[in-house]
Structure formats: C-alpha cells, structure tokens
Amino acid sequence: MSDPYRFSQYAPRPLEVIDTTLREGQQTSLLHDHHKYFFTRADKEEILRALIICGVKFVELFAPVVSPQERDDFAALKAVRDGLITQKGYTFLLAHVRCHPRDVESAIQAGADGLNFYIGTSDQSRAFNHGRDLDAILAQARPLLEDVRRHHPHLILRFSGEDAFRTRDADLFRVYDEIVPLVDRLGLPDTVGVATPEGVAARVAALRARYPAVDFEGHFHEDRGFALVNTLRAFHGGVRYLNTTVLGIGERSGITSFAALLFNLFIDRHYDALEGYHLRGLYPLNVLVADKLKMLVPPREPVSLTNRTHTAGVHQSAMLNGAAAYEAHPLDQFGVTASEILLGPLSGWNILHYFLKEIRYYQLDEGKAKEIAAVFKERVYQQAPEVPPEEILIAIAEEFGLARLTLPEARTPIVQRLDSPAVTPRPAAGAGGHPLNGR
Numbered sequence: 555m556s557d558p559y560r561f562s563q564y565a566p567r568p569l570e571v572i573d574t575t576l577r578e579g580q581q582t583s584l585l586h587d588h589h590k591y592f593f594t595r596a597d598k599e600e601i602l603r604a605l606i607i608c609g610v611k612f613v614e615l616f617a618p619v620v621s622p623q624e625r626d627d628f629a630a631l632k633a634v635r636d637g638l639i640t641q642k643g644y645t646f647l648l649a650h651v652r653c654h655p656r657d658v659e660s661a662i663q664a665g666a667d668g669l670n671f672y673i674g675t676s677d678q679s680r681a682f683n684h685g686r687d688l689d690a691i692l693a694q695a696r697p698l699l700e701d702v703r704r705h706h707p708h709l710i711l712r713f714s715g716e717d718a719f720r721t722r723d724a725d726l727f728r729v730y731d732e733i734v735p736l737v738d739r740l741g742l743p744d745t746v747g748v749a750t751p752e753g754v755a756a757r758v759a760a761l762r763a764r765y766p767a768v769d770f771e772g773h774f775h776e777d778r779g780f781a782l783v784n785t786l787r788a789f790h791g792g793v794r795y796l797n798t799t800v801l802g803i804g805e806r807s808g809i810t811s812f813a814a815l816l817f818n819l820f821i822d823r824h825y826d827a828l829e830g831y832h833l834r835g836l837y838p839l840n841v842l843v844a845d846k847l848k849m850l851v852p853p854r855e856p857v858s859l860t861n862r863t864h865t866a867g868v869h870q871s872a873m874l875n876g877a878a879a880y881e882a883h884p885l886d887q888f889g890v891t892a893s894e895i896l897l898g899p900l901s902g903w904n905i906l907h908y909f910l911k912e913i914r915y916y917q918l919d920e921g922k923a924k925e926i927a928a929v930f931k932e933r934v935y936q937q938a939p940e941v942p943p944e945e946i947l948i949a950i951a952e953e954f955g956l957a958r959l960t961l962p963e964a965r966t967p968i969v970q971r972l973d974s975p976a977v978t979p980r981p982a983a984g985a986g987g988h989p990l991n992g993r
C-alpha cells in the first residue's frame with residue numbers, strides 16, 4: 555500500500571496533529587509497571603483506528619528497534635492504517651528514532667512513512683545523555699540524514715534538538731543551520747516542561763524568521779501545567795505540526811491532550827484549524843484510552859463527563875431552569891453524551907465496564923465486567939437490530955444483581971445532562987427514590 559509520492563501530494567491542513575499516544579503516551583508512569591499495565595497489540599490497534607477516525611493524519615510510533623514487541627506491533631498497526639485508507643484517506647506513520655543507523659534501518663524496513671530524529675542539544679542533555687558537544691552531534695546526525703535523504707528521498711524527515719527550551723538560541727541555530735536543508739520539519743520539544751507561553755512565542759518567532767521555508771513541530775510537557783497553553787501559543791505563532799496524546803499521557807505529567815487542544819481551538823472559533831477532525835469522536839476516544847489505563851477520564855481533562863456533572867444544590871436548581879447556567883461549553887459536540895459510547899458486539903469488556911460504572915453507576919469489578927461481556931457478546935447477536943445494545947447490557951447487569959451507587963440525599967434532584975438533552979424538572983428526592991437510580 556505504500557506509495558512513495560504520498561507526502562509530496564498531500565496538502566497539509568492548517569493544523570496537523572502528530573499524535574504520539576503510541577510513543578510518548580506509552581512512556582506514561584501509568585504504564586510503568588508493565589506487568590500490570592500495558593497496551594496490548596489489540597489495544598494499540600483500537601487506539602490507532604480511533605485516532606484515524608477522529609481525523610489524525612500523522613501518528614508517531616516507537617522505532618521497531620525498541621523491542622521485538624514494538625517491531626511486530628508496527629506491522630500490525632500498518633495493517634490497521636492500510637485497512638482504513640479507502641474510508642479515511644492515508645495516515646502517515648512516523649517512527650521516533652535516535653540518530654543511530656540501527657534505529658533508522660529498523661524503521662525503514664518496517665515501512666515507516668517518516669522518521670522523527672532527535673538528539674539532546676541542551677547542556678544537561680549533552681552532559682548526562684550522550685556526552686557529545688555540538689560538533690560531535692553534527693558529525694553524527696548530518697551524514698546519517700544525508701544518507702537517508704539520498705537513498706530514501708520520499709521519507710518525511712524531522713529533526714528535533716531534544717530539550718530545545720534549555721538549549722541556548724545560538725546552540726540551537728548552530729545545529730539547525732546545518733540540518734535544515736535536509737529535513738521537512740524542525741522539532742521544538744520542551745522536554746522537561748520549562749517553557750512559558752511568552753518564551754514559546756519568542757522562540758517560535760526567532761526560528762521562523764531564521765528558517766522561513768521549513769515547517770515546525772511543537773511538543774510541550776506539562777510539568778508546570780503549561781502544555782496546552784504553550785501548544786496554543788505555538789499554533790498562533792505559526793507552528794503547523796503539534797504533538798498530542800489522548801488524555802495528555804506521557805513522561806511524568808505528560809504532554810498536551812489531543813481533545814483539549816481541539817476543544818480550545820473550537821471555543822476560540824479557530825474553525826479553520828479544525829478542518830478534517832471529527833470532534834464528536836473525541837470523548838469516546840478519551841473514554842477508550844482511559845479504559846485501557848483502567849481509570850476514568852481524569853477530571854482535569856476538559857472533554858470529560860466531569861464538566862457536565864453538577865453537584866451543589868444551587869447549581870442543580872439552576873440547571874433545571876437552563877443548562878447554560880453552569881455549562882458554558884458545547885461539550886455535546888465533542889461527544890460527551892452517553893449515546894456516543896457506541897456499544898456493540900465488538901465492544902471490549904473494558905468499554906462495557908466503563909459504561910456500567912461511569913455512565914450507569916453500577917458497582918462492578920473487572921472480573922464481573924468480563925463475565926458480563928461474555929454474555930453480552932452472545933446476546934447482542936440474538937436480539938433484533940432495533941433493540942439498543944445499551945438496553946441489553948443494562949438487562950444483563952440487572953440479572954447479575956449488580957448494586958448501584960447511591961449518593962447522599964440531595965435536597966433537589968441531581969441533574970446530569972448525559973443522555974437526556976431535554977431536562978425536565980422531577981419531584982424532589984424522597985418523593986420517588988433517588989433520581990440517579992430512577993433513570
């Protein structure tokens with residue numbers, strides 16, 4: 555399926571997200587205990603499929619040299635990508651490579667569409683990572699890039715000075731001056747999360763002035779809580795390619811969340827940046843990845859159910875009169891509705907677990923969820939197509955006798971605008987049981 559001219563024929567959109575959930579995201583400490591938590595191949599295939607359906611055209615993966623597992627997964631993911639070309643167009647798979655011939659060879663052999671090179675350029679990175687000075691970095695990187703350019707002219711090449719925001723301007727320029735003729739993009743990673751929005755704006759302006767003909771790629775870590783705002787600033791400064799992961803997972807506190815980035819561009823009416831992205835798929839994508847990590851969508855994630863949950867009595871009463879009272883943002887357009895979970899015969903036990911637990915408040919552990927999933931998968935095929943899968947699942951949950959979470963009595967009903975767009979006032983709690991249990 556690979557066509558060497560694809561990239562030269564591709565017209566990049568105003569915003570090209572390079573999603574790195576399957577590279578940077580796999581470096582999250584949540585997956586650190588790899589005996590307990592890891593993305594299986596099936597998980598990765600599901601995540602890639604969902605990213606492509608959400609409109610991502612560039613996906614970063616580890617170089618296959620990282621492990622036999624990653625090598626085999628690369629091939630499986632390529633097959634998923636190929637299977638979606640007719641429906642969704644082409645998605646470029648980019649391998650994250652050190653400036654080592656072995657990394658490069660493994661990626662080319664695996665059929666990567668592009669190579670994302672990186673090497674540390676800051677004092678700290680040079681002292682503690684590879685011990686090389688700038689001359690040695692160039693002596694290592696330049697001939698390798700020249701060689702790849704010569705023999706594989708259609709590969710998409712990117713070069714990042716790792717820890718760019720702790721690298722002096724003069725040092726970064728020194729390296730990029732020599733590399734820029736060889737690459738399609740220059741990376742700008744804030745590896746340790748030190749950058750401020752003002753610093754990003756200044757750096758981007760300086761680099762764009764010096765290298766007007768090349769594209770840039772931003773990658774911002776969350777250590778100070780600035781990943782999203784730095785990414786937005788980079789975009790407004792003219793950086794077309796931006797790295798995200800689903801839920802922002804990555805090393806330490808992670809990087810920019812894919813959904814959070816698109817959500818903010820939408821709220822600020824940068825509709826041109828949203829060309830080709832499927833916004834309603836973003837909450838289901840968040841749920842999917844949260845579920846793989848065996849957690850709920852984190853409350854700090856903007857595209858989350860948390861932002862449609864109203865707890866205080868005053869908030870709840872106001873919500874009965876008008877949702878706008880405490881909901882400023884069109885979260886339903888980002889799929890924050892129960893109906894967007896899209897249960898079906900192919901749903902894994904983890905999605906069923908999530909649906910029953912977070913959306914319907916049943917109490918169940920993973921073991922029960924797996925048992926229920928087995929029954930569900932059989933029964934969903936036996937039912938008439940017009941019976942909604944949710945209904946089948948709830949019936950099974952009831953048969954299993956699952957308890958439902960009960961919250962303390964509220965003086966006014968709790969309103970959750972999940973699957974009932976029209977909120978109608980209900981009798982006060984006490985009159986007809988707890989409203990959460992009555993749905």
Ligand code: HCA
Binds near residue numbers: 745775
């Ligand atoms: C890493 C570091 C990296 C690389 C980013 C890039 C970073 O985990 O290898 O290649 O541009 O934050 O610098 O993620």
Ligand code: CU
Binds near residue numbers: 743805809
């Ligand atoms: Cu990173």
